[in-house]
Amino acid sequence: MFVDEAKIFVKGGDGGDGIVAWRREKYVPMGGPAGGDGGRGGDVVLEVDEGLRTLIDFKYQRHFKAERGENGGPKNQHGRSADDLVVKVPPGTVVRDAETGEILGDLVAHGQRLVVARGGRGGRGNAHFATPTRKAPEIAERGEPGEARWLLLELKVLADVGLVGFPSVGKSTLLAAVSAARPKVADYPFTTLHPHLGVVRVEDGRSFVMADLPGLIEGAHAGHGLGHEFLRHVERTRVIVHVIDVAAVEGRDPVTDYQVITEELRLYDPALAERPTVIAANKMDLPDAAANLARFRDAYPHLRVYPVSGATRQGLQELLRAVADLLDEVRAQEAAQAQAGALGPAPQRVYRYVPPKRREFxxxxxxxxxxxxxxxxxxxxxxxxxxxxxxxxxxxxxxxxxxxxxxxxxxxxxxxxxxxxxxxxxxxxx
CATH class of the missing domain: 3.30.300.350 (GTP-binding protein OBG, C-terminal domain)
Structure with missing residues (x-):
């Protein structure tokens, strides 16, 4: 089961209580206050684990609470602070506050961490409240409550290349032909209901990760069909392979198909329309494919079009070499921009607790x-x-x-x- 959305509750640990205690030693009749402070509660921390691929674990456990700090002790002994509660998430997880919708973090790199619920500070013991005029204070604080909130987790698949196109154009067959991935293949629309990842190896030794993404339909940018569930995964890809059924098996026009899908990407995110794209003219082994391919090339002479057949593996190596070359160009551009300071570090906004300002009651x-x-x-x-x-x-x-x-x-x-x-x-x- 592929789960790409989850709602969870997180709570930082409460701080330990401070105590009222007095110094009790022989020959010290009035020893004064000696109550220790409570320990700090643990934080709830999300950490990226590259071994995870879905949010399925959060289907069975939705509440995560860190431990509270230890209470203070006599003789000014401070309580032990609690350990942080570390919750593993897959790379590509976007974290939002469920109440406000604010993005708290975009977790993409293995080991990257995000503090989502801060533990409370420990309460102060009576040793803190001694003054020249109050030498024996009967005061000790309870621990501060830990932060609590509901979070929305949204997974966006991390892949170098994304296969896009209408349902039943052969994306799953194509991925199965070029990698070890085994997505479900059948002759009805929306066979693929969630992304499949496969590692593709080119004959010259280069490799990249390709994702077979659920089929797109007109109106997807507004949530029709699989809508946003599909489009969110396209955002991560460096290169788009637009798969076209040039045999028109489903009765659609390949020329119109490309125009509709490109418009859906643009309406969802204008940046997607500018993403480097390769056209895989699929099902070339079927009748009418050659005629439709010629018409498609006439309509879009500026596009890189590669005739292929996922079923017979015709033209696949040429397509993969072209995709690998395009990926090399994109990575070189990213490296040059990063070196020039245009890109900066990968997006990984980390939520930091900011104490609320004193507000009027x-x-x-x-x-x-x-x-x-x-x-x-x-x-x-x-x-x-x-x-x-x-x-x-x-x-x-x-x-x-x-x-x-x-x-x-x-x-x-x-x-x-x-x-x-x-x-x-x-x-x-x-």
Missing amino acids: TIRRDGEVFVVESPELEKLVRMTNFDLQDAVRRFQHILRQRGVDDALREHGAKDGDLIRIGEMEFDFVD
């Missing part, structure tokens, strides 16, 4: 409850240990410092009214 009414909405204050609630009186006082001080108390009064909050921040509810004290 909002207050709304939910019946009799005043709801304070602010991601930063909600995180503060999750990291505060309300069992510790000093921690509660610190929380109240931060709310006053941020102007939350004054804003609640302006919205009509009175002594004893219920306030909600995140999952925490408490009474307003004026």
